[in-house]
Amino acid sequence: MGDFKPGQSLKDLTPGKELPSATRILTKEEVLAYTNRGAEFGGRSSGKKNIHNDEETAKSYGIRGVVAGGIQTMPYIWNLFHENLGESWDRGGLLSVTFTNMVCGDDTLVTRAVVREPKEGESDDRIYFDTWMENQLGEKVVVGKASVAGESGGAN
Amino acid sequence: MRPLEEAQTGEALRPHSYILTREIALFAARNLGKDYLEKDDSGREVAPACVTDNDYVDLWISDFTTKEAVHAKAEHHYLNPPIVGKRLEVTGRISDKYNRRGRDFLVLESETTDEDGVKLVESKNVLLIDL
Numbered sequence: 001m002g003d004f005k006p007g008q009s010l011k012d013l014t015p016g017k018e019l020p021s022a023t024r025i026l027t028k029e030e031v032l033a034y035t036n037r038g039a040e041f042g043g044r045s046s047g048k049k050n051i052h053n054d055e056e057t058a059k060s061y062g063i064r065g066v067v068a069g070g071i072q073t074m075p076y077i078w079n080l081f082h083e084n085l086g087e088s089w090d091r092g093g094l095l096s097v098t099f100t101n102m103v104c105g106d107d108t109l110v111t112r113a114v115v116r117e118p119k120e121g122e123s124d125d126r127i128y129f130d131t132w133m134e135n136q137l138g139e140k141v142v143v144g145k146a147s148v149a150g151e152s153g154g155a156n
Numbered sequence: 157m158r159p160l161e162e163a164q165t166g167e168a169l170r171p172h173s174y175i176l177t178r179e180i181a182l183f184a185a186r187n188l189g190k191d192y193l194e195k196d197d198s199g200r201e202v203a204p205a206c207v208t209d210n211d212y213v214d215l216w217i218s219d220f221t222t223k224e225a226v227h228a229k230a231e232h233h234y235l236n237p238p239i240v241g242k243r244l245e246v247t248g249r250i251s252d253k254y255n256r257r258g259r260d261f262l263v264l265e266s267e268t269t270d271e272d273g274v275k276l277v278e279s280k281n282v283l284l285i286d287l
Contacts, residue, residue: 024189037183070227072187075206078234079188082204089234090205096231 006084010151013127019084019113022076028055028105031068058104065104073103073142077131080111081146088148097144101135108136113146125150160222160285163250163262169215173245176203176270181240193240202237208277211246212266222285228261229282235275242270251280260286 004017035052051058051067058066074097081089103109113131118124126147133142181193181203193201209232238244248266255261262285267278 030187034187070230071210074209074230075184075187075204078204078206078209078232090237091235093234094232095234096229098229099227 004084006086010085010088010127010148013115015115015117017115019080019129021110021112022080022083023108023110024076025106025108026068026073026103028066031066031072031105034072035066035069055105063102063104065106068103068105068107070097070099070142073109073133076109076111077113077133077142077144077146080113080131081129081148085148092149093146094148095131095144095146097131097142099141100143101139101141103133103135103141107141109141110134122147157219157221160216160220160225160262160283161260163216163220163253165250165253167250169248169250169264169266170219171245171247172211172214172218173243174214175243176207176238176240178240181207181238196237196239201240203240205234205237205277206232207238208232208244208246208268209279211244211268211277212248212264212279212281215246215248215264215266225262226284227281228284229280231280233278235277238268238276239270242272244271244276245269248279259284 004012004019032053049057051061051063052069055066077097078095081093111133113129116128116130118128122128127150129146131144131146132140134140181201184204184207185193188204193203196202209230246266246268248264250262251265252263262283263280265280268276270276
């Protein structure tokens, strides 16, 4: 577990191997900056207070702080694969996630991925991962699966 | 503008296009803790492919209204890295609507292609729409 290193052969990614995990603190300031700037880029800023851009609004719903959109946190999983698998991920990586718990400002997030055996109906030519992100409370906030073509290439 | 709840399965959404500026690419990179953009083999700057993860929103936001919608699931097939400076086109449709455990969900399938016809990503996103 945990002994795969970037640049190693994909053949080394056998079931049970874990990519090096990535940990980061997502500050409240980063959540607010991302929410406000992202809305600007998309022209989607309504100017209204909501759980993503206003701490008081979030707390009025019983939430411990401003909530990061999944669109801000899902890239951390993308990046875990990008940093470890490079081109194999960038040209053919498949990522499927479910957002299971809220991520709030100042949460500490750990992103992980472990190789698993292909399930029935899945290609033997791809490498499959269980992937997830957990917070400092031990809650999984994102769970999902990912896959890349093995060294011989592989259908989806 | 129509309520998102009225969207029909199979309904095509109005295509959306935008230029992937360096500013947008850097915004995505900084979210990953990087103050720089990577380059491809030709020396062109590329954005993190996850910069396209939110493209599907632009397909429905201009035609539909919603009080609130929660992003429940996301699936992305990354095919090619997005080149900075290219115009990207996003197309898609409502591929499904369903009720599960008394909650209404909407499924949007989309793809993003650059101005040279290179497909960058295929996506499927599920929204919970009856908060």
